[in-house]
Amino acid sequence: MQILTTPFFGIFLSLIVYLVGQWLFKKTHGLFFFQPLFVAMVLGIIILVVLAKFLGQDVANLYNTAYRPGGDIIFWFLNPATIAFAIPLYKRNDIVKKYWAEILSGLLFGTVISLFAIVGVSKLIGLNQTGTASMLPQAATTAIALPISKAIGGNSSITAMACILNAVIIYALGGWLVRKFRLNDDPIGEGLGLGTAGHTVGSAFALKLGSVQGSMAAIAVVIIGAVVDLVVPIFSHLVL
């Protein structure tokens, strides 16, 4: 057990499951179900569950004592990685300067419309009040969404799950959605949508589609954070 509580285990596990994901993705010629991040997540959780059964421990406990020391080290590098998105944004400053009004109004109105739709879907599928409130701040990055979720009476674990799955879903289904709904016709909206729905991971995905998409996704991550900060508490007060 002591071998598992060093950071080496978490780092080792993360790398192995991600590499398996990459290998499967290549083997299946890019089948979305085998998207590396998705495979790594599912495989990693399965390994922890099996290991917990084997050691007779609680899964959450094993996650905290064994995986987290290493996982946190990798997780920390998301900080500089998020900062790095200023570069693609700066490289397409021309677009920002030309369309800043459309970007701002699009993100603001888009968020409000999305919030109504999300409340509708949550009620339709039968989430309780707490569950519905937890869904509202998910467009922001985790660090913004969690405190807002708590403030409006949501469950921050569910919100964290939403923020994480947002990224995984966009990475796995993004290509299909972009083709299906012809988002490519307008790279500015495409990039802003990917940044809003998929956060930093969505921005990396958008950057693969083009420099305009990448820069727009990066600016969406920043502005949506502020919009969620301001709009979601008011919205939940009025609607929920």
Place this chain on the structure above:
Amino acid sequence: MSQQNKSANTNKKSQQAPLLVQMGIYASILFVSNIISNLAPASFPVPAPVIGMILLYSLLSLHIIKVEWVDSFGAILINLIGFLFVPSGISLAANLGIMKAEGLQIVTVIIISTIILLLVTAYTVRFFIWLKRKHPVHLKKTKTAKSVPVHVLSRAKGEN
């Protein structure tokens, strides 16, 4: 030909700041943005990396930092983001209790919400851009705004 290209590439690379210098810039920005983030009120959380992105963007726009000083390390990090996100994905292992209770409902809502956010944002922005192109007269400000990008573009070209 390929050799010439290679030498051109290495020349380009030599303009890049050394890796440790680039890391130093990222670390400095993170350190400062973390201080700023702690000053933000609890009701309006602003995470350090988001402040850091704004800081780096401002420093680049004000020509205090050159792109070559941060570019190659940034590209490495961005290319790794799928992997860097793995611990977040695995962290769901700590919430398996919720998943057992009402996981299917929650995951269904999250999947639909993700698609809603993507499509609504994309089409709302498209609508506003269409509005600007269709009715340029109604928005008189856009006339002055239009002259700006041309000027900016030409300036950017001149710098290159």
